[in-house]
Amino acid sequence: MTEVNTMDDQPAIEPVTESAPDTAGEPVIALRGATATLGSRPVLRGVDLTVRRGEVVALLGANGSGKSTAVRAVVGQVPLTGGELELFGRPRRRFRDWARVGYVPQRTTAAGGVPATVGEVVASGRLARTRFGVLRKADREAVVRALELVGMADRIKDSVDALSGGQHQRVLIARALAGEPELLIMDEPMAGVDLASQEVLADALRAQVARGATVLVVLHELGPLEPLIDRAVVLRDGCVVHDGPPPEAVGQHALPGHDHVHPHAGPVAEPIRTGLLT
Secondary structure (H helix, E strand, O other): OOOOOOOOOOOOOOOOOOOOOOOOOOOOEEEEEEEEEOOEEEEEEEEEEEOOOEEEEEEEEOOOOOHHHHHHOOOOOOOOEEEEEEEOOOEHHOOHHHHHEEOOOOOOOOOOOOOOOOHHHHHHHOHHEEEEOOOOHHHHHHHHHHHHHOOHHHHHOOEEOOOHHHHHHHHHHHHHHHHOOOOOEEEOOOOOHHHHEEEEEEHHHHHHHHHOOOOEEEEEOHHHHHHOEEEEEEEEOOOEEEEOOOOOOHHHHOOOOOOOOOOOOOOOOOOOOOOOOO
């Protein structure tokens, strides 16, 4: 503790202020040579993926390319069999600050079959920031803000059983947003969602980007999110085949009105890193 001398005969000392370190551009996710298997089948084969602070990165690829496995490995749901993973500069095995991470899983119901209201489901995304699971006024306000972002504030007391598929997805995203995460990871948030809901979710994501959130999102089609994407990483057979600006769709996937754009043109004919190719 610094003691301040108030004697009149002492010279005035200007306070020293230290600026916060500039963290812009620091890696938030760093996968290096990542490998993973499902059963005996290799799913990730030497994946390198870096997502820097403030970036919005889309993970693209056909079904079975390893997209969902990659993000599930990042959040600890799938163990890596090789390689390295760091979150916010710390090895995954030592990372504990999960309040900094919001995760929207793929294709699930908002309450997992458990009777609950919309507000209760979204409030569960705030628990990591509470003491002993008790919601304070600030927590309740964060829940309402998250629901407003996805256009569901008027359904806060409704049962999730009464929701459509697109509304379920909105609630899941609101649950992740309620925790005010620095890193938002979403696994196909637009899958099976009507266009109106897609536009609402794009607006919600735009608000997170504006406040400085880092985003990794698995997509089949860029859709309304395309203007937000800084970089696209394309996986094929568990390997990275493109890492850069979102590549253009090719063939029938480039036709107007086609939903899926996972077959992409790109300058790289072979995987950037082959890892455990057999």
